[in-house]
Structures are given as C-alpha cells and as structure tokens.
Amino acid sequence: MTETAATPQGIPVITADPFSPENLTEPHILHEQLREAGPVVYLDQYKIWAMARYEQVNAALKDWETYSSASGAGLSNFRKEKPWRPPSLLLEADPPAHTRAREIVGPILAPPAMRAVRAPFESEAAALVDRLISRGSFDAVSQLAEVYPLKVFGDAVGVPEEGRENLLPYANMVFNAFGPRNQLLENAMSKAQVVQPWIAASCAREALRPGSFGAQIWAAVDAGKVPQEWAPLLVRSLLSAGIDTTVNGLAASIYAFASNPDQWSILRSQPSLVKQAFEEAIRWESPVQTFFRTTTREVEIAGVRIPEGEKVLLFLGAANRDPRRWSDPGRFDIRRNASGHVGFGMGIHRCVGQTVARLEGEIMLTALANRVERIEFTDQPQRKPNNTLLAWSSLPIAIHTV
Numbered sequence: 001m002t003e004t005a006a007t008p009q010g011i012p013v014i015t016a017d018p019f020s021p022e023n024l025t026e027p028h029i030l031h032e033q034l035r036e037a038g039p040v041v042y043l044d045q046y047k048i049w050a051m052a053r054y055e056q057v058n059a060a061l062k063d064w065e066t067y068s069s070a071s072g073a074g075l076s077n078f079r080k081e082k083p084w085r086p087p088s089l090l091l092e093a094d095p096p097a098h099t100r101a102r103e104i105v106g107p108i109l110a111p112p113a114m115r116a117v118r119a120p121f122e123s124e125a126a127a128l129v130d131r132l133i134s135r136g137s138f139d140a141v142s143q144l145a146e147v148y149p150l151k152v153f154g155d156a157v158g159v160p161e162e163g164r165e166n167l168l169p170y171a172n173m174v175f176n177a178f179g180p181r182n183q184l185l186e187n188a189m190s191k192a193q194v195v196q197p198w199i200a201a202s203c204a205r206e207a208l209r210p211g212s213f214g215a216q217i218w219a220a221v222d223a224g225k226v227p228q229e230w231a232p233l234l235v236r237s238l239l240s241a242g243i244d245t246t247v248n249g250l251a252a253s254i255y256a257f258a259s260n261p262d263q264w265s266i267l268r269s270q271p272s273l274v275k276q277a278f279e280e281a282i283r284w285e286s287p288v289q290t291f292f293r294t295t296t297r298e299v300e301i302a303g304v305r306i307p308e309g310e311k312v313l314l315f316l317g318a319a320n321r322d323p324r325r326w327s328d329p330g331r332f333d334i335r336r337n338a339s340g341h342v343g344f345g346m347g348i349h350r351c352v353g354q355t356v357a358r359l360e361g362e363i364m365l366t367a368l369a370n371r372v373e374r375i376e377f378t379d380q381p382q383r384k385p386n387n388t389l390l391a392w393s394s395l396p397i398a399i400h401t402v
C-alpha cells in the first residue's frame with residue numbers, strides 16, 4: 001500500500017514503488033495518488049523527484065535547459081554510473097550534439113518521407129487482416145501487434161528479414177533498462193544478451209537495404225554532416241525505439257476498441273476519425289509511461305526546490321489522464337481532441353518517429369475497420385510488466401465480419 005506524508009518543507013513524500021509489477025501493470029491508482037499529492041513529489045524508495053500533473057510534465061519536457069537528457073533518460077545517472085550501452089545520440093543527449101543528430105534523423109522520418117512507405121504499409125496491413133479474418137480468433141499481441149511493425153518498420157529501416165524477431169527481446173531490454181535494477185531488468189538482460197550481435201550487425205552499412213531509412217542515415221553521415229561513428233548509433237536508435245513502442249501502440253488500440261465496442265461502431269461509421277482515434281488510444285493508454293530527466297540547476301516548482309543534479313521522473317501516462325487537463329480522462333473517446341497529449345513526449349525530444357507510428361496506427365485501424373464489424377475478447381487480456389512501457393503479453397480476441 002501507499003502512503004503520502006509531508007516533509008517539514010511541505011514536499012509530499014511517496015513511499016510506493018512505481019516500478020513494482022503491480023503498479024507497472026495497473027498504474028492508474030498510483031498515478032492519481034501522485035497527481036493529487038502535489039505538483040512535485042519525492043519518491044522515497046529511489047530518492048528522486050517526480051511529476052505527474054499535465055502542466056508540470058509538459059513544462060519540464062519543454063525546458064531541456066533545466067531538465068537535461070545527457071545524464072540518461074532512465075533512473076541511472078550517467079555522470080555517476082557507466083551506461084549499459086553507449087548512450088543514444090538522440091535520446092540521451094542535449095543540444096548542440098542532440099540538434100546535429102536530430103537534423104540527420106528528422107528529415108528521414110518527416111511527413112514527406114512517409115509517401116514512399118504508405119503503399120507497402122497498406123498492402124501489408126490488408127494482407128495481415130485477411131489472414132486474421134480467416135483465423136477468426138487469435139492473440140492480437142503475437143499475431144497482430146508484433147507481426148505488423150516487425151514487417152513494415154523492419155522493411156522501412158532496411159534490416160534483414162532473418163533474425164528480426166531479435167528486435168523484441170532487445171527492445172524489452174532497452175525499455176526495462178530505464179528503470180531500477182529490479183527483477184524485470186535482470187530477466188530482460190539475461191534474455192537480450194544473445195541478440196546483441198544481431199543488433200550490432202544490423203546497424204552496419206552492408207546490412208541495410210539501399211534506399212531504406214537505415215541506408216539514408218549512412219548516406220547523410222557519408223555526406224560529412226556528422227562523424228562516421230554516428231551512423232550505427234543512429235540506426236540503433238530506430239531499432240531500439242521503433243518496435244516495442246508501436247507494438248504496444250497497436251496493442252493499446254486493439255485493447256481500447258475491444259473494451260469499448262461503441263467506439264468501434266463510431267469509427268466504422270466515421271472512418272475519417274481514424275487518426276484522431278489512434279491519437280486517443282495513445283493518450284488513454286500511453287504505451288511509453290515515463291521518462292527521466294536530470295536537473296542542471298536548482299529549480300523551484302510551485303514552491304518546491306529541487307537541487308541541481310537530481311533525477312526527476314516524468315509520468316507521461318499520468319499527465320495524459322490528468323483531470324486538470326482532460327475531461328473524463330479515463331474514458332476512451334475517439335471523438336475527443338487528444339492533441340497536446342504527451343504520449344510522444346514534447347519539446348526538442350518529442351518522438352522523432354511519431355510520423356511512422358501514426359502511419360502504422362492509421363493504416364492498421366483502417367484495414368480492420370474496413371472489414372471487421374465486431375472485436376471481442378475471448379479470454380482475459382494479460383499485461384506484460386515493463387519498467388517503461390504499459391505493455392500487453394496477450395490480447396485474445398475474436399473478430400467478426402458482416
């Protein structure tokens with residue numbers, strides 16, 4: 001159980017562990033407690049600070065000068081502990097280095113670049129939905145949400161088809177590694193060791209299909225914009241951040257619609273709501289629940305002083321359900337305008353791949369809505385605990401056509 005106590009300085013102290021399997025798989029009760037405790041709270045177990053209200057989370061994400069990423073976007077402080085892998089040039093960097101990396105990857109994933117991948121994304125979605133309809137009932141995690149990004153994003157990045165399933169244990173490791181060294185991280189590490197050579201090999205120039213996102217990164221680096229050694233690390237960012245996020249974004253959408261059949265009917269009758277619906281699923285479920293920053297100076301928020309060099313945990317998922325910002329936030333409502341949610345972050349580090357994620361969501365939901373009249377659970381959905389992601393291990397569903 002959780003308690004809130006006030007320190008002499010009036011800072012709410014939270015004793016609950018946000019990284020316990022229970023809080024990771026059922027986070028909303030803790031999130032409410034964190035938001036209601038105050039604009040800034042202290043997490044006693046980890047001796048860190050946290051924000052869970054929309055206003056403060058949004059402001060901190062935008063203020064990269066105060067809330068640095070260069071000490072890591074996880075609990076571990078890279079100035080005090082050696083990172084488990086060379087830091088990401090995008091996620092775990094500040095300007096000016098971050099700006100240079102972002103200038104390489106940004107244009108490769110920008111809206112105009114999506115024109116080249118739309119057709120293959122659409123035909124793969126149609127083919128997959130065909131197969132799933134003929135099956136009738138299936139697990140929407142292993143047979144849909146994992147299959148689609150591995151195929152279309154894997155093809156777009158240009159990695160070999162053989163061994164792509166390695167991306168799942170790798171991402172599981174990456175996202176657990178932002179949290180504490182708990183049992184989840186230990187398990188993820190032990191499963192991910194064997195896939196590291198495949199990941200490293202897939203970041204190399206020779207592994208990447210000509211014209212792919214990965215090959216375009218190498219081409220930009222060849223053009224002399226950044227050091228050669230940056231290319232494999234930038235490709236690694238796509239492989240780290242592009243799969244498990246979209247797997248759980250798609251899983252979130254399926255879960256949302258299977259548990260809200262009225263919303264599926266609305267989407268079926270108004271297919272133009274599809275982009276808004278995917279955005280709402282991201283707000284409602286927030287597949288990426290948290291990221292950390294580190295203060296670069298002493299900072300005062302709503303009367304609370306956080307010293308310099310302190311880790312601050314930002315609860316994106318809690319901000320996305322803050323009743324101060326959203327009306328009836330726990331309701332999945334595809335007619336709502338979910339824009340402004342922080343599920344893709346905000347500010348200079350906002351998700352660089354969000355165009356790809358949105359394209360996958362739009363296309364997969366459209367392919368389903370074109371054919372499927374009803375989605376229902378055939379068994380209990382199962383959460384998969386992860387130190388960063390609100391993830392599913394199993395979503396057993398049946399789909400019915402007319």
Ligand code: OVV
Nearest residue numbers: 088090091236237240241
């Ligand atoms: C946003 C994100 C998550 C995980 C890994 C990375 C980025 C990366 O840049 O490696």
